[in-house]
Amino acid sequence: MKTKSAALALPALYALPTLFALPTLLALPAFLAFSGICFLSVLQPFSPSAFSADALSAAVPPPSPGFTCIRSGGGFTEYRLDSNGLQILLMPEHSSPTLTFMVTYRVGSRNEVTGATGATHLLEHLMFKGTKKFNRDLGLSLDQQIDKVGGANNATTWFDRTNYYEILGSDHLALAADIEADRMRNLLLREEDRRPEMTVVRNEFERGENDPFNALMKEIFQSAYVAYPYHHDTIGWLSDIENVPIEKLREFYDTYYWPDNATVTIIGDFKTGDALDIIRKYFAPIPRAPHPIPQLHTTEPAQTGPRRVTIKRAGELGVVGIAYKTPETRHPDFPALKVLSMILTNGKNSRFYRALTDKNLTVGADSLLEYTAAPALMILFAPLAPGATHADTEKAALAEIERVKKDGVTAAEVAAAVAKYLADSAYQRDGSFAIAGNINECIAAGDWTLYHDMADAIKKTTPADIQRVAQKYLQEDQSTTGWFIPLAPQE
Numbered sequence: 056m057k058t059k060s061a062a063l064a065l066p067a068l069y070a071l072p073t074l075f076a077l078p079t080l081l082a083l084p085a086f087l088a089f090s091g092i093c094f095l096s097v098l099q100p101f102s103p104s105a106f107s108a109d110a111l112s113a114a115v116p117p118p119s120p121g122f123t124c125i126r127s128g129g130g131f132t133e134y135r136l137d138s139n140g141l142q143i144l145l146m147p148e149h150s151s152p153t154l155t156f157m158v159t160y161r162v163g164s165r166n167e168v169t170g171a172t173g174a175t176h177l178l179e180h181l182m183f184k185g186t187k188k189f190n191r192d193l194g195l196s197l198d199q200q201i202d203k204v205g206g207a208n209n210a211t212t213w214f215d216r217t218n219y220y221e222i223l224g225s226d227h228l229a230l231a232a233d234i235e236a237d238r239m240r241n242l243l244l245r246e247e248d249r250r251p252e253m254t255v256v257r258n259e260f261e262r263g264e265n266d267p268f269n270a271l272m273k274e275i276f277q278s279a280y281v282a283y284p285y286h287h288d289t290i291g292w293l294s295d296i297e298n299v300p301i302e303k304l305r306e307f308y309d310t311y312y313w314p315d316n317a318t319v320t321i322i323g324d325f326k327t328g329d330a331l332d333i334i335r336k337y338f339a340p341i342p343r344a345p346h347p348i349p350q351l352h353t354t355e356p357a358q359t360g361p362r363r364v365t366i367k368r369a370g371e372l373g374v375v376g377i378a379y380k381t382p383e384t385r386h387p388d389f390p391a392l393k394v395l396s397m398i399l400t401n402g403k404n405s406r407f408y409r410a411l412t413d414k415n416l417t418v419g420a421d422s423l424l425e426y427t428a429a430p431a432l433m434i435l436f437a438p439l440a441p442g443a444t445h446a447d448t449e450k451a452a453l454a455e456i457e458r459v460k461k462d463g464v465t466a467a468e469v470a471a472a473v474a475k476y477l478a479d480s481a482y483q484r485d486g487s488f489a490i491a492g493n494i495n496e497c498i499a500a501g502d503w504t505l506y507h508d509m510a511d512a513i514k515k516t517t518p519a520d521i522q523r524v525a526q527k528y529l530q531e532d533q534s535t536t537g538w539f540i541p542l543a544p545q546e
């Protein structure tokens with residue numbers, strides 16, 4: 056089985072203390088300086104915004120029949136396929152003779168309704184089960200094709216997006232384009248594939264349930280978001296995973312899998328003209344969606360008091376999670392919230408580490424602040440040391456949060472957090488696949504230019520910004536606190 060699904064989007068939840076590295080990957084390493092080959096369009100990244108737009112460069116576009124060149128920045132150039140609205144992001148980078156080809160669909164678990172929760176992810180699995188052209192019965196499954204040329208492929212699903220990718224030698228760009236264009240509209244989607252795949256997904260569900268961080272995160276989101284569909288986890292409810300009819304999956308596929316709801320990203324060793332020719336050949340014949348892509352109109356009602364959840368389940372590690380409502384990633388306060396979360400929980404000099412871990416209350420500290428298209432959560436995690444109680448740990452954590460709100464943070468703390476962020480970002484953009492994972496989250500958050508703008512905005516944060524966002528967002532009435540209480544296994 057090639058798919059990893061939500062598990063890839065939650066790498067975080069499986070490995071203290073390098074938790075939640077994925078969404079922190081945003082900085083501009085020197086080797087990715089701007090290519091500057093594209094004319095700067097009138098498109099504005101976002102508004103209002105603390106992010107700078109000067110990262111987008113202006114230059115003369117190369118002639119590319121059938122495409123419109125939109126803008127460039129951070130090493131990427133954005134094009135639009137005129138015939139069907141497909142968005143294309145290209146980053147030529149010739150350090151090795153390989154490339155990553157990725158398709159991101161702007162559909163995720165937030166687009167699901169009760170009865171079909173987990174459908175995005177289940178469909179992601181079924182996307183590997185074949186089309187008329189590429190299927191196992193012909194000895195031509197897409198996995199076999201990729202294996203044959205020594206490549207790798209996979210897919211992941213998350214709240215706001217689903218992505219599929221191939222990592223290949225640079226000679227095989229056309230194969231990836233052929234496979235992805237083909238399964239965009241030609242999936243067989245057979246009931247005989249759904250049944251066995253459902254059990255694979257059910258196993259993924261069970262694994263998630265056995266992880267205290269994952270389990271706590273799920274229940275905190277369920278309590279914090281009651282109307283907005285971040286309420287349910289990407290994996291879905293078990294009864295939906297088991298029972299969603301194939302017709303529902305087909306309906307989902309036919310609603311969202313269209314070129315005008317997708318982005319093709321290519322990073323690595325290729326020439327722009329060749330890549331555009333290949334994209335035109337395989338993707339241009341696909342029609343635009345015959346309907347408008349449905350947009351969510353639900354917003355979360357105001358929370359008017361603190362909420363609590365408790366999970367008592369077999370396990371060994373007790374965890375306290377304190378969550379606060381935070382704005383979407385494109386919001387101008389997000390960079391300061393990111394730095395705040397790092398000051399609180401990242402590393403041995405963090406506030407939580409010094410106040411909790413050094414005092415033998417916890418075995419570490421970490422936080423979750425994902426890239427999301429809509430308002431979500433900052434969750435601060437405090438995994439309990441042996442002998443510590445949930446109540447004492449929560450009290451000490453809250454005291455630290457109050458201290459930041461009242462007294463602020465130091466310039467040295469901000470500088471250290473920013474430096475750590477930039478170092479992590481450079482490391483996490485090492486190679487075409489890592490970059491693809493990074494830009495994927497930016498696309499999902501609603502604007503790929505976050506790829507370069509976020510680092511700029513992070514660098515500009517000040518101690519006053521940190522104290523301001525702490526006071527604005529870390530409010531008790533906007534909090535959801537969760538305790539994972541481990542139970543000894545029954546004899």
Ligand SMILES: [Zn+2]
Pocket residue numbers: 058059060061062176180256259
């Ligand atoms: Zn999966």
